[in-house]
Amino acid sequence: MFDVGFSELVLIAVVALIVIGPERLPKVARTIGAIVGRMQSYIAKVKLEVEREMQFEDLKKLQQEIQSQSTQVQNSILPPSPQMPVSQSDIKLEEPAPLKKSKLK
Numbered sequence: 001m002f003d004v005g006f007s008e009l010v011l012i013a014v015v016a017l018i019v020i021g022p023e024r025l026p027k028v029a030r031t032i033g034a035i036v037g038r039m040q041s042y043i044a045k046v047k048l049e050v051e052r053e054m055q056f057e058d059l060k061k062l063q064q065e066i067q068s069q070s071t072q073v074q075n076s077i078l079p080p081s082p083q084m085p086v087s088q089s090d091i092k093l094e095e096p097a098p099l100k101k102s103k104l105k
Helices: 006-020 025-077
Strands: none
Touching: 006 025
């Protein structure tokens, strides 16, 4: 991301030592390190989430392709008839008839 070499890091450390002072420099360095660590963790989580979303979209496209191909194969094998539904979306579920109670004694 940033192209910072060793000489630039040494220069930043010397300037920080002069400006911040030797007493507070370790605390500031720890705080900056913690902030950078949190940023890296957050960026990694966002990247992972984006990858998951991309994979999910790919799986949805693949599912749609498979469904369309299966419908095409089904239509080519079985011609549509009024008694048999062509696709699963045409199937209507009905309530089962109540069972008759028989008197067994």
